[in-house]
Amino acid sequence: MKIMIVGSGGREHAIALKLSESDQITQILCIPGNGGTANLPKCRNIAMNVGDFAGIARFAGVQGITIVVVGPEDPLANGLADYLQAEKIPVFGPTKAGARIESSKIWAKELMIKAGVPTAQGKSFTKSEKAKEYIASQAAPLVVKADGLAAGKGVIVAETQTAALQAVDELTTQGFTTLVVEECLTGTEVSVFAVTDGQTFRTLLAAQDHKRIGEGDTGENTGGMGVYAPAPLVTPELMGRIEREIIAPTLNALKDKQIDYRGVLYAGLMITPTGDPKVLEFNCRFGDPETQVLLPLLATPLEKILAACVEQKLEALPPIEWHPGCGVCVVAAAEGYPGKYRRGDEIIGVDAAEEMGVTVFHAGTQSRQQQLLTSGGRVLGVTAIGEDFTAAVNKAYGAIARIEFEGMYYRRDIAHQVLPKPEPETTPSPAIEEADADPTASNDLEAE
Ligand code: AMP
Ligand code: GLY
Helix, strand or coil, rough: CEEEECCCCCCHHHHHHHHHHCCCCCCEEEEEEEHHHHHCCCCEEEEEEEEHHHHHHHHHHHCCCCCCCCCCCHHHCCCHHHHHHHHHCCEEEECCHHHHHHHHHHHHHHHHHCCCCCCCCCCEECHHHHHHHHCCCCCCCCEEEEEECCCCCCCEEEHHHHHHHHHHHHHHHCCCCCEEEECCCCCCEEEEEECCCCCCCEEEECECCCCEEEEEEEEECCCCCCCEEEECCCCHHHHHHHHHHHHHHHHHHHCCCCCCEEEEEEEEEEECCCEEEEEEEEECCCCCCHHHHHHHHHHHHHHHHHHHCCCCCHHCCCCCCCCCCCCCCCEEEEHHHHHHCCCCEEEHHHHHCCCCCCCEECCEEEEEECCECCCCCCEEEEEEECCHHHHHHHHHHHHHCCCCCCCCCCCCCCCCCHHCCCCEEEECCCCHHHHHHHHHHHHHHHHC
């Protein structure tokens, strides 16, 4: 099989690495790829523009590509899959119509409401004054979202009404014309991925992303600063509910709209304090960095899953299998991310880190004249697999400490919520101490 991967992040490196390990794969072409994919066996980076759909479709045809895997949401939302399908090139990733589940929050919300999928209550507005009037009638906290793709920057969680009103101005100033104001859900977030051939679906292991830049989940939202899987919060029972109450009705609703959805449906969920799953957002692709822990844990050959989805044979695929153990990925970001960030700094220590048995996924790197340079906000993802979370966390942090670049930043608390809690120190109570020290006193107490 010859695979083309579109994209240049850690997710695409993880997909390319997994495929490169299979003897069924003869060639992988990455459009444009990154410093990590450049060095994989059977893999070649092609310096093509991700927006050149006609060029990509033509090139895939000439190269006799078996499947094109589209990593990021932008080309899907802009219709790359439609171009490829028109050229009869099998593509893993939905058409423009299906990608609306991510590219328009309003469209996704309407679909969820119609399908009875649990999600935050909200309203959409095309006039900022109307959004403000609505905010004034609601209790804070509230969430203000821009409709349309915003690379994780179009959502503002406002603790007060004043902050929500400011959020409307902020998003309007950025040029967003349609806004959604919704109730703020509380609980724990998890990412659940369903691969689908448009007819049926299979879920992958649940993963837990760390979206905020700061430790203790503080500061600005990012694309994801680290992740762990499998998320213990998602028990088989809860996954069953997520499949029945969220994934199945959503895919049925897409089918009802005559959308032929083949690829990944990514459900960003809040597990509320009552244990109920509710949708925060849907995405039309694999998660990044979630893919960097899920694929190393995947035992079923990835190409079999991809082929089953594009050929509509997922029903016949044997159950997806996983390696035992736990995966943790810690993202190293450039100084300034998620705002304006440094780039062009030399990265050292990647080989030394990998000697510790981790995989270093490249997210924003570039190879230039034998040097590895930073080129993106999220630069690297260090993934460790261990027999439990303690082993995986120790390995990931031991390895990332060997990597250096100017202004490198990473969170030191990834997956810490699933580490065993330290045993509370047991201080014997005075009564027992006295009893031990003085047997007579003990007898006295008994006599009382
Ligand atoms: P989204 O792009 O819709 O996933 O939003 C990005 C992040 O904003 C999510 O991962 C959540 O942390 C937060 N968020 C979005 N919607 C809500 C909501 N209704 N309640 C609480 N947090 C939210
Ligand atoms: N990790 C969040 C995302 O892929 O959107």
